[in-house]
Amino acid sequence: xxxxVAGLLVAPLLLTTGCxxxxxxxxxxxxxxxxxxxxxxxxxLVGTASMVLREExxxxxxxxxxxxxxxxxxxxxxxxxxxxxxxxxxxxxEKEASHVSDLLAEADDAVQTAREALVSGDQASYxxxxxxxxxxxxxxxxxxxxx
Amino acid sequence: MKKYLAVALGILTxxxxxxxxxxxxxxxxxxxxxxxxxxxxxxxxxxxxxVYAEMSGRVAAVSRRATFxxxxxxxxxxxxxLNLTASMLVTFLTFIAEIGGVALSLELVSSVSYxxxxxxxxxxxxxxxxxxxxxxxxxxxxxxxxxxxxxxxxLWQLGPDWGDxxxxxxxxxxxGGEKWTTWAYYAVALFGAAMTPYEVFFFSSGGVEExxxxxxxxxxxxxxxxGFPLGGLLSLSIAGVATAVxxxxxxxxxxxxxxxxxxxxALGKIGLAILIVGFVAATFGAACExxxxxxxxxxxxxxxxxxxxxxxxxxxxxxxMILVSTLAAVAVLLTxxxxxxxxxxxxxxxAVALPLTYFPILVVAxxxxxxxxxxxxxxxxxxxxxxxxxxxxVAVAALPLMVIxxxxx
Numbered sequence: 001x002x003x004x005v006a007g008l009l010v011a012p013l014l015l016t017t018g019c020x021x022x023x024x025x026x027x028x029x030x031x032x033x034x035x036x037x038x039x040x041x042x043x044x045l046v047g048t049a050s051m052v053l054r055e056e057x058x059x060x061x062x063x064x065x066x067x068x069x070x071x072x073x074x075x076x077x078x079x080x081x082x083x084x085x086x087x088x089x090x091x092x093x094e095k096e097a098s099h100v101s102d103l104l105a106e107a108d109d110a111v112q113t114a115r116e117a118l119v120s121g122d123q124a125s126y127x128x129x130x131x132x133x134x135x136x137x138x139x140x141x142x143x144x145x146x147x
Numbered sequence: 148m149k150k151y152l153a154v155a156l157g158i159l160t161x162x163x164x165x166x167x168x169x170x171x172x173x174x175x176x177x178x179x180x181x182x183x184x185x186x187x188x189x190x191x192x193x194x195x196x197x198v199y200a201e202m203s204g205r206v207a208a209v210s211r212r213a214t215f216x217x218x219x220x221x222x223x224x225x226x227x228x229l230n231l232t233a234s235m236l237v238t239f240l241t242f243i244a245e246i247g248g249v250a251l252s253l254e255l256v257s258s259v260s261y262x263x264x265x266x267x268x269x270x271x272x273x274x275x276x277x278x279x280x281x282x283x284x285x286x287x288x289x290x291x292x293x294x295x296x297x298x299x300x301x302l303w304q305l306g307p308d309w310g311d312x313x314x315x316x317x318x319x320x321x322x323g324g325e326k327w328t329t330w331a332y333y334a335v336a337l338f339g340a341a342m343t344p345y346e347v348f349f350f351s352s353g354g355v356e357e358x359x360x361x362x363x364x365x366x367x368x369x370x371x372x373x374g375f376p377l378g379g380l381l382s383l384s385i386a387g388v389a390t391a392v393x394x395x396x397x398x399x400x401x402x403x404x405x406x407x408x409x410x411x412x413a414l415g416k417i418g419l420a421i422l423i424v425g426f427v428a429a430t431f432g433a434a435c436e437x438x439x440x441x442x443x444x445x446x447x448x449x450x451x452x453x454x455x456x457x458x459x460x461x462x463x464x465x466x467x468m469i470l471v472s473t474l475a476a477v478a479v480l481l482t483x484x485x486x487x488x489x490x491x492x493x494x495x496x497x498a499v500a501l502p503l504t505y506f507p508i509l510v511v512a513x514x515x516x517x518x519x520x521x522x523x524x525x526x527x528x529x530x531x532x533x534x535x536x537x538x539x540x541v542a543v544a545a546l547p548l549m550v551i552x553x554x555x556x
Contacts, residue, residue: 037556040399047396048405055408060415062423064258069404076401141397 025088032093032147034083035100039144041080042107043137045073049114050133053126056118070115077111080104096147103143107136150366157370158377160289162296165378166385167433168248169241169340169494171426172487174382175406176555177333178389179399181325186316186383188334192341193379195537197371198530199505202512202523203347204367207354210517214351215447217517218507230507231448233500235441238345240493242437243476246272247486248430251403256423262483269477272434276442276469281356281455288432294425298384301413305391312387322394332548332555335541336491339498341382342538345440347508352443356456361521388413401487442469491554498545501538509535 026034052066081104089097110133117125177185203214210217219227249268250261257264275284314320321330359367388409389400400406403426411419439455446453446465453465480486509531512523523531 040397041401043397044399044401047398048408051392051396051398051408051412055411058415060411060419062416062419063256065255065404065407065411065419065423067258068255069402069408072402072404137397 024086025090028090028093031087031089031097034087035097036144036147038080038084038104039100039140039147041076042104043140043144045077045080045111046107046133046137046140048073049111050130050137052118053114053130053133057123057126057130067115067118070111070118074108074111074115077108081108100143100147103136103140107140110136154366154369156286157366158374160286160292161370161374162289162293162377162381164285164289164292164429164432164436165375166292166295166381166429167241167343167436168244168430168486168490169343169497170382171248171385171403171406171429172400172490173333173336173340173494174385175389175393175400176491177337178386179393179405181321181330181333182390182394183312183315183383183386184318184320184322184330185334185337186312186386187319188337189341189379189382189386191537192338193376193382194530195338195534196342196346197375198527198534199342199347199508200350200375201368201371202527202531203351203508204354204359204371205364205521206508206511206518207351208359208363208367209361209519209521211355211358211360212517213355213443213447214348214508214511215444216450217511219448219450221511221514221517222507226507227448230503231444233503234344234348235444237343237493237496237500238348238437238440238444239472239476240489240496241343241345242434242441242472243479244486244490244493245430245434245437246473246476247480247489248403249427249434250480251486252423252426252430255404255407255426261486262481265480266477268431268434269473272431272438273470273473275435276438276455276473277459277466281353284435285353285432288428288435291424291428292432294421295381295429297410297414297418297421297425298381298388301410301418302384302387302391304413305388305409307387307391312390315390326552328548329552329555331544332495332552335498335545335548336494336555338541339494339496339501339545341379342501342505343494343497344500344504345437347504348440348443349436352439352447352454356454358456364521403487438469438473441472442466495545495549495554498541500542502535502542505531505538506535 049070052061052069055061056066084101084104114129114133117129206217207213215231218230246265246269247261250264253264253268254261321327354367385406392409392412393400393405398405407419407422407426410422442465443453445468446462451464452462454462459466511517513528515522
């Protein structure tokens with residue numbers, strides 16, 4: 001009886017130690033597919049943030065509309081970043097993967113900063129933020145095109 | 148004079164009630180990614196819904212009975228159950244999407260998370276379905292839905308190259324970076340959004356609720372053949388503004404806020420305010436229609452008393468079904484599932500269920516026992532058959548395309 005109980009306790013332990021958490025390891029083509037989708041999403045979300053700030057400057061947006069739109073954009077941006085960062089890229093494309101990952105992280109920060117500026121009503125920062133978002137937009141498009 | 152007013156009111160509510168969350172999202176997504184290359188898909192979808200809505204309206208006016216009431220009787224319980232299951236599941240999915248759509252619309256003005264708004268929205272929808280008069284519900288929400296005309300005004304204000312738009316639609320001019328499978332997936336989704344099954348259930352059951360007779364056929368046809376195509380123009384306008392403003396910036400749509408941005412660009416705060424009223428009215432109206440349609444379909448299949456033209460006490464099981472489906476919709480939405488994703492899924496599954504929904508209508512509309520001299524003529528049958536073939540092709544292709552493209556990613 002005692003052995004059976006011990007066996008029941010030890011068996012799952014042995015099984016789980018053999019099943020450690022490892023990130024998915026796609027091949028280069030599969031990684032590029034995921035990265036390309038994430039970059040497309042990032043282009044859309046950075047573009048959205050820039051457009052919201054521009055329309056806020058023109059006083060074309062009602063009360064909470066811009067904030068609500070950017071909260072969704074921020075959320076979606078986080079998902080795009082995660083979709084790439086949770087993959088283990090093949091060693092052969094490590095440099096490229098690192099560049100994409102850095103760009104996505106920068107885009108994530110930029111969308112978040114735009115949302116923060118909108119919530120705090122810091123209108124003076126809008127042109128600078130928009131300039132940064134537009135530059136990022138171009139870089140993300142370029143990165144997507146070269147994948 | 149009274150009759151002309153009734154026709155005008157019917158047409159206006161048909162336009163205002165035509166667009167729902169599925170049309171809003173799908174047309175904006177398509178415009179932002181594929182430009183106007185799917186314009187003809189919308190036109191074909193709108194013609195299809197006109198053909199079948201006219202049939203189901205005629206069935207209701209002449210037989211004084213709604214579609215599901217006759218489907219089981221005419222086609223037997225087994226085929227009737229298949230029809231009920233497919234259509235009801237899709238309608239319930241659409242109901243979830245519409246409640247989520249109302250909450251998302253209110254979030255845009257309140258800055259309160261849509262998840263907190265969902266129970267409140269569902270309660271108000273249920274209250275309206277329980278207490279409000281059918282005609283008040285339909286007319287008020289339909290007329291407020293006309294605020295979505297602001298999309299057409301914005302398109303005119305943006306002044307796109309109209310010739311280029313027509314050319315894109317005529318040539319199915321897909322942008323170079325997109326695959327044809329993805330294009331086909333969204334074409335199926337757009338077709339499903341235009342021909343959502345609940346529209347015919349609601350239309351025919353509404354005819355019974357409003358006690359249509361053969362004398363009302365003229366008004367009904369005016370609603371269908373004038374109101375629906377004008378509603379279709381609204382759909383094209385949504386795609387048009389997305390093509391003009393979002394596509395050049397590479398902004399693919401995945402939130403309701405993005406759908407409205409082109410209107411802000413073109414018309415500013417006033418346009419945006421009108422648009423939000425339109426969003427709320429269109430999604431709220433569709434939530435009421437889909438909620439009622441879930442109750443209609445189940446009650447009509449099982450032969451229970453149904454409808455808002457009788458007292459709540461007389462139709463307790465019908466109202467219980469509405470209450471249960473409302474609670475179930477809230478439960479699903481509170482899992483934090485993205486309402487936009489539910490919307491996208493609902494339009495594709497609508498496409499899958501299309502033949503099961505429309506085939507029985509074609510059969511009943513040809514039965515002289517129910518329709519007497521008002522059975523389908525050659526034109527209605529010809530168009531009905533052509534569409535049935537098209538619907539079958541679309542239904543067969545929908546799920547494989549969904550899998551192959553990863554839901555259009």
